[in-house]
Amino acid sequence: MKWTDASSFLCLAHLAGACLLPEERAGGSIRRHNTRQIRNSGKAIGTGDRFNGGALFPIGLGSGNETDMSTILNVKEVNSALQGLAKEYGFETFTTPYTTYEGATMSGGTVGGQGTCDETYRVFLNGAIHARERGSSDNVLYFIADLLYAEKHGTGLTYGDKTYTNADVVTALSTGIVFLPLSNPDGVAYDQSTNSCWRKNRNPAAATNGDDDTVGVDLNRNFDFVWDLSKWATSVADEVASEDPSSEVYHGEAAFSEPETQSIKWVMDTYSKVRWFLDLHSYAGDILYSWGSDTDQSTNTAKNFLNSAYDSVRGKTSDSTTTGYGEYISSADLDNVSSVGKRMGTAMDAATGRSYTVMQSAYLYPTSGASDDYAFSRHFADPDLNLAYGYTVEFGFGNNKASCPFYPTDAQYIQNLQETNAGFMEFLLGAAEVGLGDSQAC
Numbered sequence: 342m343k344w345t346d347a348s349s350f351l352c353l354a355h356l357a358g359a360c361l362l363p364e365e366r367a368g369g370s371i372r373r374h375n376t377r378q379i380r381n382s383g384k385a386i387g388t389g390d391r392f393n394g395g396a397l398f399p400i401g402l403g404s405g406n407e408t409d410m411s412t413i414l415n416v417k418e419v420n421s422a423l424q425g426l427a428k429e430y431g432f433e434t435f436t437t438p439y440t441t442y443e444g445a446t447m448s449g450g451t452v453g454g455q456g457t458c459d460e461t462y463r464v465f466l467n468g469a470i471h472a473r474e475r476g477s478s479d480n481v482l483y484f485i486a487d488l489l490y491a492e493k494h495g496t497g498l499t500y501g502d503k504t505y506t507n508a509d510v511v512t513a514l515s516t517g518i519v520f521l522p523l524s525n526p527d528g529v530a531y532d533q534s535t536n537s538c539w540r541k542n543r544n545p546a547a548a549t550n551g552d553d554d555t556v557g558v559d560l561n562r563n564f565d566f567v568w569d570l571s572k573w574a575t576s577v578a579d580e581v582a583s584e585d586p587s588s589e590v591y592h593g594e595a596a597f598s599e600p601e602t603q604s605i606k607w608v609m610d611t612y613s614k615v616r617w618f619l620d621l622h623s624y625a626g627d628i629l630y631s632w633g634s635d636t637d638q639s640t641n642t643a644k645n646f647l648n649s650a651y652d653s654v655r656g657k658t659s660d661s662t663t664t665g666y667g668e669y670i671s672s673a674d675l676d677n678v679s680s681v682g683k684r685m686g687t688a689m690d691a692a693t694g695r696s697y698t699v700m701q702s703a704y705l706y707p708t709s710g711a712s713d714d715y716a717f718s719r720h721f722a723d724p725d726l727n728l729a730y731g732y733t734v735e736f737g738f739g740n741n742k743a744s745c746p747f748y749p750t751d752a753q754y755i756q757n758l759q760e761t762n763a764g765f766m767e768f769l770l771g772a773a774e775v776g777l778g779d780s781q782a783c
């Protein structure tokens with residue numbers, strides 16, 4: 342794990358532009374590849390349903406007794422795996438009350454905790470908000486499968502060189518986990534059927550002249566966190582998100598305009614004691630914690646995302662937080678989010694020997710309307726809502742031989758599972774240790 346401090350990172354970023362990763366790069370300059378040009382689409386997508394409509398259940402990598410992982414889970418399999426798990430282990434599933442443009446629904450489950458009431462779940466794992474980031478849903482589902490298998494069989498879990506005891510499994514489950522493995526079902530279905538390196542959802546509203554680039558909203562710019570681009574410094578307003586439908590970071594017509602983001606908000610509203618949120622992306626090899634809007638500072642509470650006095654300077658990470666703007670975060674909150682982030686990075690590195698970078702989100706580049714910032718901001722925008730720490734984890738390191746680098750090779754897919762699942766374990770153990778908020782046994 343590399344711990345990257347602000348000054349060295351900003352230097353590198355400004356000199357080389359190396360940090361403008363295609364995963365989140367603003368401005369829509371990354372174009373999808375015409376399917377006729379596809380040379381290599383990486384690991385294959387499953388063609389049938391290995392869980393037979395939920396009659397069979399998945400077993401993760403950590404138990405050493407895993408399901409056939411020769412292909413990536415298709416959309417149907419993500420849903421049948423969830424049903425199979427719920428049937429085998431007897432936990433509650435939910436379907437959010439929103440339907441996508443192509444008629445799909447979004448389902449998840451709740452495991453562990455201290456009862457079955459909505460208030461007992463304190464950790465939220467979200468997968469596949471960006472369609473092309475293949476393996477995201479698999480990482481979430483197989484991890485939940487591992488926890489439940491290990492609990493039932495009284496075993497521990499092994500991810501590469503990282504091992505966890507059965508006591509660790511019990512502690513991890515005690516946090517109470519709500520998970521939504523596939524939060525962009527239309528986008529994933531489209532990407533899997535076309536190999537088009539598709540990122541957004543499939544909202545057709547802005548489509549013009551038959552141009553497929555203008556279909557879809559970047560769901561991770563559609564949350565209600567400084568969504569309005571007039572609240573950013575003009576020099577960054579076209580980078581934090583875009584009002585151009587052809588952009589890869591088009592933020593939609595309004596915050597929460599999309600059924601997929603409404604669904605994630607619904608999960609946070611319904612499981613109202615969520616204290617830790619993790620949104621799983623690829624492929625930067627990063628663990629990112631709050632804030633994503635500007636440089637963190639813990640000295641001036643007036644400099645915060647709600648204060649319109651700073652609209653003209655928000656997002657300029659190169660300015661001084663003393664004379665310019667930095668996003669306020671208390672030193673206690675900063676210690677908590679950064680320490681659990683570092684803990685995750687150390688475990689993910691130990692699993693396979695690859696090196697993850699742990700840093701504040703804004704040092705990748707400032708973003709508007711992202712899920713992790715929204716999760717953390719809820720309490721500050723409305724003190725009646727629970728305080729929740731937000732993370733973006735970018736697994737993987739890119740497939741440089743594929744037409745779309747987000748498509749893993751067979752070996753990368755397995756390595757990604759080992760790393761994310763060790764990271765998830767550490768996330769839960771860290772959450773349990775740092776704190777879960779009000780105890781809500783029920």
Ligand SMILES: [Zn+2]
Pocket residue numbers: 364471474622623
């Ligand atoms: Zn992403």
